[in-house]
Amino acid sequence: MQAEIISIGDEILIGQTVNTNATWMGEQLNAIGIRVHRVTSIADDADDIIQILNEASSRSQVILITGGLGPTKDDITKKTLCQYFNTELVLDQVTLDRVTSFFTSRGLPMLEVNEQQALVPASCTVLHNLRGTANGMWFDRDGIVFVSMPGVPYEMEWLMEEEVLPRIQSFFKRPAIVHRTILTTGVGESFLADTIKDWETSLENDQIKLAYLPSPGAVKLRLSAYGGASEEVLQQRIAIKEKELHQLIGQHIYGYGKASLASVVGDLLKSQSATLSAAESCTGGMISHLLTSVPGSSNYFMGAVVSYHIDVKQGELGITKDLLDKYGVYSAEMAEAMAKGVRAKLNTTYAISSTGVAGPDDDESGIKVGTIWIAVAGPEKVVSMVLKLGKSRERNILMASNAALNLIRKEFLVINH
Secondary structure, eight states: OEEEEEEEOHHHHTTSSOOHHHHHHHHHHHHTTOEEEEEEEEOSOHHHHHHHHHHHHTTOSEEEEESOOSSSTTOOHHHHHHHHTTOOEEEOHHHHHHHHHHHHTTTOOOOHHHHGGGEEETTSEEEOOTTSSSOEEEEEETTEEEEEEOSOHHHHHHHIIIIIHHHHHHHSOOOOEEEEEEEEESSOHHHHHHHTHHHHHHGGGGTEEEEEEEETTEEEEEEEEESSSOHHHHHHHHHHHHHHHHHHHGGGEEEETTOOHHHHHHHHHHHTTOOEEEEESTTTTHHHHHHHTSTTGGGTEEEEEEOOSHHHHHHHHOOOHHHHHHHOSSSHHHHHHHHHHHHHHHTOSEEEEEEEOOSSSOOTTSOOTTEEEEEEEOSSOEEEEEEEOOSOHHHHHHHHHHHHHHHHHHHHHHHTO
16 A cells, blocks of 8 residues: 655745655554655645646555645645535634634634634545644545645644544555564664674565664664564564574664663663763763653753863862873763762762764864763763764764763663673
8 A cells, every 4th residue: 555745835845844744654654554655845836736636646545745724825735625626615613613712712812814724625524633723634535545734743743643544544454564663873884784684684584674774873673574464473573583683783772663762771770760960061961951851851860060161070070180181171081080070969870971072173182073982980880982973063962972871871781780
């Protein structure tokens, strides 16, 4: 079964808005056994919209449309859909009541353009949007499903999860499909592929497909088994191959599915009632941001010192002039001293730190851009390592932050096993 995604909006075509919707939607559809084989971005033009709908309906069973549902004149999707499906706009009283309540509860006037959000094509099934004023719309014609949704990701994702995906699953008979995403870090994509090449070849015998999904400092491995057997059988096939994979690269696997390094570290800390602090220099608070992005992180993450300037390192972390003069601000010794300093200052079980040259240029002292030291201080010992990264400042900060989280993950496992 095939699907297409049509993203409507001039802002996408001129690069003003990044089309993250299509990526997210494709992932959700693939998870229920529907493969997206085309994504199209088009302008707010009625003729273009009708043309692409005609083309899409000739080759796909599911057509998802985002954008063009706002209250302004340049949002023409509803009127164009009326033209395409030979219908007219009618008032949906439930929507009008909801939109009116939305504005009055905020002390805002109910304008005429806002009332127009309650107009919907007469032939559609209204998908009520509880996160905004623009509804989703479901059409089916000759066994083909068309769904129009707002382009705001927050609203679109809610409609997909609450309305669209359940309806699609009920509407179509789909083959069994099983996905398993294995999260790795500390090894590049090419080295990883070389290490598991024979194992990857063996997947063909079990009709399992492997996808590499790289990101800064990490590679996701997604195993997918499609149809031809029950879901239980497909899960058993993947479980066997996953066990084999662990024997090859187990040291690089840190989690599964939608877990993050920060959430994995958090789970390890909670399991031992341990606490964590951070002393950040070149990462500028990114480590703390990743940690506090996890709900419930206040149970184990006590806080951080962003010691970007040497005066803060000395004043808040107790870095001595002798250490600075002997080893410099960019060194393993500095990273270790920072970790020990913040651990003592915030009285935590563990602490992590970062110092180095994020970029985009080399340091005046001769330290190459992308050279970053990270360290972990715990009850028994302090460990550190140096990273040799690239010239992208933003990428270096993210990669160093994730590497610091992975370092404490590994040390925590060693200490507690």
